Amino acid sequence: MHDIIYIEGLKTDAIIGIYDWEKQQRQPLIFDLEMSVPIANAAKSDQIEDTVDYKSVADFIIEWAGNSRFDLLETLLEQLTEELFSRFSAIRHLKIKIGKPQAVPQAKTVGLIIQRSRQE
Numbered sequence: 460m461h462d463i464i465y466i467e468g469l470k471t472d473a474i475i476g477i478y479d480w481e482k483q484q485r486q487p488l489i490f491d492l493e494m495s496v497p498i499a500n501a502a503k504s505d506q507i508e509d510t511v512d513y514k515s516v517a518d519f520i521i522e523w524a525g526n527s528r529f530d531l532l533e534t535l536l537e538q539l540t541e542e543l544f545s546r547f548s549a550i551r552h553l554k555i556k557i558g559k560p561q562a563v564p565q566a567k568t569v570g571l572i573i574q575r576s577r578q579e
């Protein structure tokens with residue numbers, strides 16, 4: 460059982476969606492992440508290098524998702540998960556929720572949650 464480093468309510472604007480109008484204008488996406496990371500080394504050393512820097516993860520997601528262009532949330536999240544495992548080697552498991560608040564006007568938000576483990 461590992462510890463969880465989390466990011467909640469991370470907002471970025473992206474080109475995402477299956478309809479023509481969605482391919483013309485950016486719309487907000489909201490990310491919630493839980494990253495399973497062993498924190499014992501960082502807790503002893505007090506060094507950011509020994510853990511996962513949530514600020515670096517947040518900055519990466521804003522940049523990567525902001526420059527992405529997908530039809531489906533499914534594709535975006537699957538590819539984002541691979542990028543995060545590749546860039547942040549201490550992440551063992553990832554749970555990511557993505558919300559698309561403008562997609563269904565009658566709903567507060569809609570979206571997708573995926574959970575993946577690092578493939579060794």
Ligand SMILES: Nc1nc2c(c(=O)[nH]1)N=C([C@H](O)[C@@H](O)CO)CN2
Nearest residue numbers: 475476477478530531532533562563
């Ligand atoms: N499972 C999904 N369903 C839908 C998606 C999606 O990405 N995954 N996308 C859309 C449209 O782009 C919608 O968000 C526009 O309102 C519809 N269903």
